[in-house]
Amino acid sequence: MRLNVWYLNYHCIAAVLELGLQRNVTTSSGISLLDQEMRTRVFWTIFTLDRTIATMMGRPIGLRDEACELRLPQDLDDHALVGEQDVDGYSAGNMALSIHLFKLSKINSEIKYVANSIVREVPSYAYPPISDIRAWQRSTLAQLDQWASTIPQTHPRHAYVRTLCELRYYSMRILLLRPSPAIPKPSIESLTECYGLSWRAIHVYDKLYRQDMLVHDWLVLHGIIFSTITALYCIRAVPQLAQKTELDELMNNLSLSLSLVSVAGEHWSGAKRSRQILDDMGKSTIKWMKTLRTTHNSELNHGAATNTGSHVPMNPNMSELTSPLGTNLGGMFPGLNSANAVSAATPSSLSLEDRFWADPPQQFDFGDITNVDDIMHSLFEEFVPQMNNIQD
Template identity: 30%
Template sequence: RRNRKVFAACQRCRYRKIRCDGSFPSCANCQKAGEPCLDPHREKRFLEGDYVVSLEQKVRSLEAIIANRCPDIDLAAIASVRQQVDSSNSVPPTTSPWAPSGHVQSDTELLTHVIALVSLNGSSEPKYLGPSSGFSFAKLLASPGLRLDQRIRDGDKPDAGARASAEYHAVPLPPFHEAAILAEAFFDEVQWQYPFLHKPSFLSSLREVYNDKGQSQAESSYAVGSDVANVYFQVFMVLAVGASTVSKTLSMAKDAGNYYVSAMQYSDGALYNVSLLTTQNHLLLAMHALFNPRSDTNIWFMNYLLMASCIDLGLHRDVGPRQDNLPKEAILKEEMRRRVFWSCYCLDRNVGTALGRSLGIRNEACDVPNWSPISCSIHLSRLAIIITDMKLHLYRISIPWPSDLHSWRDSTYRDLIEWKAATSLLSSGKASFFAHLEVSYYPAVMLLYRPSPRFPKLSMDTAHICSDSSIKVIEIFDSLQRLGKMQYSVLSVHSTLLSGLTMLYSAQICCKNDASEEMRRLPNDIKICSSILSTMAELGWAHAKRSLSVFNTIGRVTVR
């Protein structure tokens, strides 16, 4: 009788060319020789069999701890759920191991818990997206043949011209009149949202840079002091972000890239200290990642650095009552500490919600007053606090949730309405600011009412609320785009796609019992949303092109 053929001999038997019995965790030859038995086929690494056994023992001990402390978790169902998720792009209905025993979750409930690792565009590494990002919500709309998590196709990749324009180089400062225009563009587009720079102080530094004739810029780019490095870094980064916000042509986009490269010449003296000034420089890098479609800066990594800096510097804590007769420098420093913290806070909430990430810092840990001379930023900070409450109540994976969430949601909706009424009373600011504040309100309403881990299904009433809010966002973006006031950023692309998907999903709910005007105008609203995404894709936003493809596909299915 022939012996059983062993296809995976251990490493020692392969080298010695002797028969291996394949016993686990150690073959007979290795046991006899007292040598470790290594598996050469496990992920191209040599693993000792004893190591695998130790891992299995640890798993059993952890399962015993879970069974003792969390009796509601069904450990026996975990393996089967994992196999079902891995074998299909969609998640079939099954008993969730994370739910209390006896609760069977539907397709919708499971999909609203999805946390995905997806590629946002063709040139980036995969990123984790949680429930508040809308990815799990988008999967509710996806047809069986449409994979939302697949990488961008060759035909959807950015144009060769966009890739060629990424070859940037350091350039000298532009003429003063051009620098002044770009700086004004920065403060018009960024400062009202993230007021982390003091405009008079920056403009004074800008004039000093242009008035300094004692040393050429080429000489000052080497071995410069930290103060000079910070000044030049901030000047070039403001020019880069300002050029990004007004970028409508390839040449202007290239100028933005060149200014960014010029700023990074001063990075050694501007980015590697823990100070308020360094935190401002990190915020400038984050703004470049937000507003420049060709930026390769990881916005989430910058967000992590900013929150860590805030905690290290104690910016989240109140320094106490202001003393009388403080010098102007001390008063300005205290003001900038607050403005920098609330800029980091709002960025953390905006990016964290868009990517479905956890909060960088809890509200309970912050007691610094919400104050800024820019009234728009105060209202945006207050909205970020409300959104934080939504994430903690509706988009948490662990259960049980807090009790009486229906009353809490109604109360939060009233808070949003009061916030919107307060913004309409603003007496200062440009007219476009009010449109941007309004377009911040409606996504918050959608975040409150769209399918979430806590409320996986829409009712008819909440479907109408989501439909009205999503259509409002699309209408405002369309008006801003036609009037040349649209603010293009990573977040605006995300908001456009999510508003379009919310509109489509709400239409599927409303059309079952209602043939209202909203349903009759749906094809036109789809066309408008598609046009907005198309314009964003033409301006170089790579993931807008992929978003356009997904939206058009789901839109055609919804209309049919």
Template identity: 25%
Template sequence: MALSIGATLQIRSRRYSHNPKIFYHSAIDLSNRVFGSVSLPSLQSILLVVVHSLIDPGGCDVWTLTHIAMAHAVDLGIHREASTSGLFSSTAIELRRRVFFCVYSLDRSISTIQGRPLGLGDETFDVQLPELSDAQVQLINNRIRSDEFDDIATLSYSIQTFKMAQLVSKIKSEFYRLPVHLDFSRDYTTAREQLRDELGNWFAESTAIVLGTTDEDQRLRLITKLQIQYHGAMCLLHQPSQAIALPGDEALKVCYSSATQRLHLFEVLHDSGVLCHSWRTVQDMFLASATIMYCVYISAAVRSSVSIISLSKDFRACSSMLSVGGEWWPTIRKAKYSLERLSNYILETLADIPESDGAEMRVGRQPFPHDHTPDVANWPEPEISGTNSVQQTFLDVTFLDVVNHDGRMIDFFDETLTNVLMGEMQANSGFDTAFWDGFD
């Protein structure tokens, strides 16, 4: 399975020409021997299958696989901290920690992308985060080059990713709960500010650690990926949630800013030739663009702070990166087409709005002219042939869809939002709820 993953990535880098499916099928042929029992090696094998499915459109259901992995972790007891005075050596304990937090971070990431419940609550485990050994710290301090030094850099970055997964878990548990479980007497705005400070502290700490443990040729890539994680969490914190269904303009400005920063950072990775078009990457890029659209559409304050030129540039950047991803993920093409149609509509509509128009979407008025008719004839045409063809419908289908890893499409906006965006119904406070149905 590891060879299949490596071959897939090398093919996309134009460095390898053999079919990675050969390795994949060989691994599957041996799977009965591996998955016949619950063990740490079998759990590690499941993680490899998850990683493979994240980069291969024909892979397995990552949501189900991640929960199977979490069940294995609990069954093995690696969610509990082991004592060095017992049956486990310090090396074995460190391995247990790393495997558990790999499962944990995947669960938090996939659950957030798909808007689904977390697999295992933070209150149900006490295993500690992995940590660098004294010998590894000494190598870092002395800047001693060795084969282990690169592993240290990877581990340092991974530990920061695990910490971010914990912060995402806090945000999800705090703001994305069923209304019946929310305490509306609580000041969620204050809680949001506290979590925002925690995210800022995480970013400062993680950046310093990566700078101190990596070589210059790795720093740009790893720090850029940390920034992408940070801005993703900022969007999750400030966008509409069950706890704060109607965030204020300042929160939406933060959300808009972080979404645009994510696109710019993905573009940095793309231009550097180190952007892997995985299922998560494609989801994140699409979500960033959709978030930008929402913030611009819903808030007059955001609209007044952005230019059509910069907005158009961001949409083109996302479309360009999705085009590259579409080479490996055919189902991305429909999502890209939907994104382009909606972005064109928003840009056309913004161009028709007088600068003095400060209409606020959330008070029951449409900021866009009621009689506006988009120039549909000049919109990009969909692919109309082949197995991945897009039906030439306009309002009959959900307008924004996100590509699922198994080729299915996840509804991002429902038909209510679609009609609002197309100017077919009067906006009201239910808009935010309709939008958020696509998140959680």
């Protein structure tokens, strides 16, 4: 449609409010069960989409929880809504995974409300502030674990949606553990977990691709790039993690990620540029790790204090993913340009390291980047059309 997703999201929210879908109108008011459930399903679809886009684009949510009656749909098959027998022989369970994802969007709201609040002095008309932010974080992590442990076991044909639930679980844990206004300096353990979850998500995307189940939409592309950049950030922010990470393992994971972005490039032309930038970032990180390991322990400790750990300045806004309406990436990465194409394939007879370094990396200092959101912001800027290119 050549329209900005944020623009469309707010039109959807406006339609929800104009139709009153945020209110719990039931059959007792004279509408049919079909109308009742469709109103509820459409509401939760827009509610979930709003949370997802707001998280990705680093913006506030558009429709607050307290403005809605958050009733959930019933776990009824479509045929049951119109009084027909289910042609597949089962009437329950089709909605179970969707309902479970709707529940996760409420946890997403809580994270947006608390972790991403910039002003901690809450006005009198707002909810009371969280007094112990670490206790709240632990409690929310426990909620996420409980949610993951109760993902419904449904018909095998819903395997893809179950996998999406798994990926959403990883992304929500990362969102909660990454730096945020509420927790600007996460623990080493938190960033180490983010690192592991990021590569786990990449392996899940790869599994879907190998099973010919990967849907090449913008959510998937964003998820792959988000996971890769988060992993690279964490390894640069935690020197201990860089020391114990095997280079071959890291290069394998990067190669897997780059391959997935290359495949996405067949569907999204802008992904080719993103792939090249991720490639250069990965090579720069590998080069940095090699230098780190050949440095004397005293110099390593000094470097960790000045270039990492505290080594990458924690920006309060990093917990969010920004919109594709971005800055020029060339300002952050001198030497990179949007015309770069996907690197040519290299002979499989070469070693992993030789293949990885077949195309030398561009020179830039990852440690100078203070806001990872800016990277995401710029990587996606080509996906947003310019207004003068939009045809009536």
